Amino acid sequence: MSQKIVTADEEICWNDEDEKASGSESETEVTEETADDHQQDLLSDYAATETRIELMHSRLDTLAGLGLERFTCLEYLGCRQNLIKDLSPLTSLPTLVEVDFYDNRLKRISESIGQLTRLTSLDLSFNKIRAIENVDTLAQLSELFFVSNKIARIENLGALRMLTNLELGANRIRQIEGLGELEALEQLYLGKNKIAKLEGLDKLKRLRVLSIQSNRIVTMEGLDELVALEELYLSHNGIETIQGLECNGRLTILDVTSNRLTKLEGIGHLELLEDLWVSGNQLDSFDNIERVCGPLQALRTAYFEFNPLQRAQPATYRRKVMLALPQLTQIDATPCR
Template sequence: MLPEQITTTTVVDEETPSRPLADGGDISGSESEKEGDTKADDDDEAADDQQDLLGEYADTETRIELMHSRVDSLLDLGLERFTHLEYLGCRQNLIKDLSPLASLTSLREVDFYDNRLGRVDASVGLLTGLSSLDLSFNKIRRIENVATLARLEELFFVSNKIETIENLGALRMLTNLELGANRIRRIEGLGELVALEQLYLGKNKIAKLEGLENLTRLRVLSIQSNRLLAIEGLEHLAALEELYLSHNGIAHIEGLENNTRLTILDVTSNRLTELAGVAHLARLEDLWASGNQLASFENVESACGPLTALRTVYLEFNPLQRAQPANYRRKVMLALPQVTQIDATLCR
């Protein structure tokens, strides 16, 4: 990364009164012109500083990374000369406008994580060769101007202000979609994403698992920290390998009869009183169930004893651990001798 550029701005005291000339005239106009010239010079200097960030890059450069460089405008970077550019990373800057990207049709990956974008500019839709687009940690309210990105494989809108999942139907090659930490209340608009393998919806306001029936290739589903009360709507997701449901209001493990490829199941911090509903998950390796209301070692043994592939269990912060903290680990080991890790500690 090139050194940060610091721009010095001349501050003008607007309340300073003008001084009269000997002939009764006023010099305020001439001073104003000088101040205007100074500001123009400073603006030119700032633009030059921004262009200097890329001064050492050749016109044939294929990758440019400008992380935390105080860039506030793409216009001043002179990006149009990079006709072979495939990757542009501008994380943690001050950018509000993506319109200067329109001419960079060679781009394959664009990363504007943590900037000041308020919307997805129409120019993004002209970058039809994109395979990855990251606009996380901005102030975007709508998913728009992405329908033309038919080659897109990864799309990140984490931590924005999005309320509705929309305008994604044409992205038939999309394999990874991340929409965590938004304002989404309903799972919708995903029916055409038949290639999707990973879907992240954590930290939203979703109350029901629905709209997933066409995602038959989905391997990872994360919907932590929402408002779910039941496990449902997953019967068509036979390819599912990892399911993250922590910090919801789920009272029973159910509805997983067809999800026999699961290797990780996370039900941390829900309302479970027993572990019934997992005995058929023969490939399960990790079961995370801390912070529930599990009180019976006998139930743990009957539910998880048949799971010969199970290697890791998290059961702390349940009544069964709080009631007998000194004997807790020993009892888990007796109930589940196949396990090699209990909570964060290896047991053999």
Template sequence: MKNKEGWDGKLRMEPQAVISNPEALEDSDYSDPDAPPVEEIDADEDLLADEDPNTEEIDMKLCFRQNQITKIDFPPNIAASITELDLYDNLISHIKGLDEFRDLTSLDLSFNKIKHIKNVAHLTKLTDIFFVQNKISRIEGLETLTQLRNLELGANKIREIENLETLTALEELWLGKNKITEMKNLDHLTSLRILSIQSNRLTNLTGLSSLPQLEELYFSHNAVTDLSGLESNTGLRVLDFSNNQVSNLAHLSSLTNLEELWASNNQLSSFEEVERELKDKEKLETVYFEGNPLQTAGPAVYRNKVRLALPRIKQIDATFVRV
């Protein structure tokens, strides 16, 4: 029940906070003499307390993955002690602020917004550098990094392989998902073991003859029609040319060290050719032929025919072969 003013007969009072020491609002140094003593918290454990001060400096890694960092800005005394800096998946658009990181051996700036490789020339101790998924259109600014072992530039906007002549120690080069049309300027990379150039615009394999140490080659999702150009790469263990337009296995006779052959989704149609070109590969254990006429023309007998052609094989596509 309520009266005509809407009152239900109950007495209500609005909650009010009463400040017993209002002077504290005006005086930043105010201290209440009657307040309970402040609890003191022990300092964190010193992880280096038992270390010998005469030992060499400890390598340190600084990792700030998946944040919203827009620029590299660290105190110089911290930067000088860092050997690995990981700023993967941030909002960095310009490479600046690395002047004091002179002992860096690994730098990861993947998944940022970088358009140009700059201001890393002084980082001459770098062995690994990662620029995956940025907006880089040119390979540049790396000439002084002669100790570089691993260079990752996948998922950028690179159209040409260039400016790698001084990187003779490079062992791994990752260039997948760019706009590269030909493999060139690789002659000086005589230590290269792994080359990944998947999802580009290649139509042939010229430019690989000067890579005697090459062990793994990945060029799936291109427009290559034949395998000519691999004859000199006799150290290849892994060859991936899935999702191209290759119609025959010619030019593989010299690759006696092959262990894995990934050839899914091409135009291979002859089991006789599979046997002729691959049966002598004593180290070959894995083959992928799914998506070729070899498989699509007779899926029920496909696996047995591969086993008959290659009796030593241990894996056909994603399935292990029962010996």
């Protein structure tokens, strides 16, 4: 019977390949074991009665393997700046009141979120979420943050009757809609979207802060019903005239920086106004500023820089503003002396 003769070179090659294969398998096992150990070690020092857990920037790509189910009293879970794509394991934590997954890799709001009916605060900002969904059971929610996602529509929020703060800045929203049921809302942030019209706000009688900076708004309208409004931020739009504020007498801050204003008007009745920001427009008249803002005795801070009236006379600009508005304590970023 013939027998294959293995030469020395062949034997060395076979042994090398065998060792490589064996080593590769071993490395895989070590890597998996190391990952599991890393997951488990993250929470090893936490007592089962812990109410707050913070796992910021911990290289997590999953919640599985953390052993979260043993924390039967957990109220706050923060996992900012990780690589998490799925929130399903949160169903084992019905006691959660606050959830913060800011800056992860979530593409959708999973059904598991809807089971956390005790939630009062949910932050899913800086992810890749395309639609607002599975939040209609979160009736206790008071704060909801979806900043910097890929959301195109404001929808599925009608059941959140206790919501007071909604942040949807830096998304792909073109229309203000779906807010009619949110009568408790006090703060609404919609900056850096594609909104061209102020609308759909008439039911928000308790709204105190409205921020719609960096959009496509050219006309100030649709604010008549916002009688509780105290802060209005409309910078970086295409507004040419300040108007439509007749019913907003509680305003203390008005920001119309970087628009297309050529004169100040429509604010003479705002007796409680403390801050007026109109930098980066086309204002060129100190007389206009004195006539409109002079009677506003509550005014303390005003930004007029980067207007023609400042660029044309940079050496005397501050002095002229101080003479026109002696009630000011700050001009631009510098306190008055």
